[in-house]
Amino acid sequence: MDEALPRLYREFAPWFHLLTAPADYADEAELYRRLAAEACAVPPRTLLELGSGGGNNASHYRAHFQATLADLSPAMLAISRELNPECEHIEGDMRSLRLGRLFDVVLVHDAVMYLLTGDDLRACMATAFAHCRPGGVAIFAPDCTRETFTPGTSHGGHDGDGRALRYLEWTWDPDPSDTQYTVDFAYLLREGESVRVEQDRHIFGLFSRDEWLAWLREAGFAEARVTPGVEEGLEVFVACRAAH
Numbered sequence: 001m002d003e004a005l006p007r008l009y010r011e012f013a014p015w016f017h018l019l020t021a022p023a024d025y026a027d028e029a030e031l032y033r034r035l036a037a038e039a040c041a042v043p044p045r046t047l048l049e050l051g052s053g054g055g056n057n058a059s060h061y062r063a064h065f066q067a068t069l070a071d072l073s074p075a076m077l078a079i080s081r082e083l084n085p086e087c088e089h090i091e092g093d094m095r096s097l098r099l100g101r102l103f104d105v106v107l108v109h110d111a112v113m114y115l116l117t118g119d120d121l122r123a124c125m126a127t128a129f130a131h132c133r134p135g136g137v138a139i140f141a142p143d144c145t146r147e148t149f150t151p152g153t154s155h156g157g158h159d160g161d162g163r164a165l166r167y168l169e170w171t172w173d174p175d176p177s178d179t180q181y182t183v184d185f186a187y188l189l190r191e192g193e194s195v196r197v198e199q200d201r202h203i204f205g206l207f208s209r210d211e212w213l214a215w216l217r218e219a220g221f222a223e224a225r226v227t228p229g230v231e232e233g234l235e236v237f238v239a240c241r242a243a244h
């Protein structure tokens with residue numbers, strides 16, 4: 001496993017669904033389903049998600065697609081397998097994965113934020129293109145672009161069976177001149193009556209809307225556009241591969 005991954009995707013992976021619950025992803029998954037259906041030349045049936053994490057989106061879209069879920073973290077693949085036993089799960093890096101198969105839809109959700117350089121983001125776009133069939137679509141849903149980034153704090157969490165998690169998420173940018181920003185998390189992990197506190201740092205990549213669009217076209221997509229995401233301020237990139 002990649003030791004550079006945040007602790008959330010290694011030792012705390014079994015807590016992931018108490019940080020962000022699958023039930024909260026229905027609207028988002030439906031948006032990606034609709035965007036895919038509108039963009040594809042024929043009704044889409046197969047989907048590859050790069051960086052599928054806990055499989056939260058997949059738990060909703062799997063009713064519509066034959067889904068293949070790829071992630072770098074074996075611990076995250078394990079919790080996704082429990083949630084989505086009917087989906088194929090594959091360990092792989094979104095920058096280099098080559099399955100030698102084509103899909104109607106390639107989805108890259110918030111996992112794309114872990115790509116910190118333009119070269120890495122372009123490598124991921126090349127992976128998406130390599131797995132997108134002619135007439136198919138790639139959908140990228142980053143948390144933000146350079147234009148929509150805002151520092152701030154938020155909190156949340158959920159109760160589970162004998163366990164509960166609450167978190168504080170603190171988003172800040174130590175150096176606005178580079179292509180990264182920082183998200184520091186404090187997790188409160190409760191098991192029975194005992195509570196412990198853990199800290200975790202996530203580093204995210206930050207690129208402009210124009211860079212996104214230009215790199216998607218460079219990757220080979222015939223058309224790339226931005227469309228509103230599921231919440232105010234979120235944007236989704238939709239990239240279509242020519243049918244011929």
Ligand SMILES: C[S@@+](CC[C@H](N)C(=O)[O-])C[C@H]1O[C@@H](n2cnc3c(N)ncnc32)[C@H](O)[C@@H]1O
Nearest residue numbers: 051053054055056057072073076093094109111
């Ligand atoms: C926030 S989780 C994704 C959650 C997912 N959107 C869902 O619906 O459950 C981010 C995931 O990105 C994965 N990841 C980070 N870098 C990656 C890479 N280079 N290739 C593949 N997966 C990666 C992590 O292992 C983690 O599981």
